[in-house]
Amino acid sequence: MFKQPPELSVVMCPKCLSWLFKGEWLTPADLKDIIKTISASELNKYIRDELALVDLEVISIKEELSVLRASLNLYLKSDTATFTTTHEVPVSIKYRTCPRCISKTAGKYTHLIQVRFTRKNPPEYVLKDVQSLLQKITPEASVVGIEYSKGGIDLELDDAAIAKRIVQAITREYAAKLTTTFKATRFDHRKGAWIGIVTYSLRIPVFERGDIVIYKNTIRLVEDVRKSRVVLSDPSTGTLEEISLSLYWTGDLKYPSRIEIERYYVKSVEGDRIIAVNRDTGSEITIKRKRETPQLKVNDVIYLIKADNVETIVVGEISTQRWFIG
16 A cells, blocks of 8 residues: 555644644644644655545554554545555654744744823723733733733734734724834845734723713713713703714814813893803803703802813702812
8 A cells, every 4th residue: 555654743842832734833733633634745655656545534643652653544546446444654743843932932023012092091990901801812822922001001922813803802892093003124035025013003092980071062971981982961951972982083072171160150030041140250151041941040050161162051069079080
């Protein structure tokens, strides 16, 4: 059946157990699958010319010192017949550290993911939530280095597919904005391309309950935050609206740079006009009564809230402490 006794070998990384096949390092796999792949590729060199290998299966593997003995079912055919035979083939295992593990030992990486936030010091629960997501979706074998800080997270990887998967997950979960850059380190003449580091910079918008924001040129209060979405209330009517945090990147949702709140008292009600006075400054404002405006009487409280160049009126007492966040 064979022109000469077959001898097979498997080259495996002792650190990550990836294995070498036709010049490419493949991810770790079951030993039977590895031997089947190598046998299907190499056994034809040893089979007599008048025979052809149709298929094979690995029945069992016995370990003898540094050599494995694989029992194979071989499905062969000739010009006149098709038959099956069982043969035991020696398989030697050679260990060689793969390029990925060499790079990892040297601290080299090909992809850098930088997670940052729209606030310099985001709440701790936001950081922990992002860390938890990264731990769930990032295989430990792909991580070259990771650094957590109050300002964000830096994740060094050596796997392009894993890096893209992480970037997509963070963008989807937290409405993050992505910027991609590439820094070339050397030219690979074999591939005819530059080799370097791909950096994914992700910025996550951060809002907290109680924040005053400007949404489409109106003042809103943040009632709840749900990762990529936020619930806003209109302080003058109390109505709620849930929107995507991606609107922060379009400019429809903003942090005001300046917030002012002034307390006024109703001085008089004249038809559809309400006149109120600030008892500290003596200034007066006139409000036109709307259909949704509650019935007011003298000495009722009205708040004038200013956020940048946007104003709104809130009727009745409010918890002013929640308005001074930021």
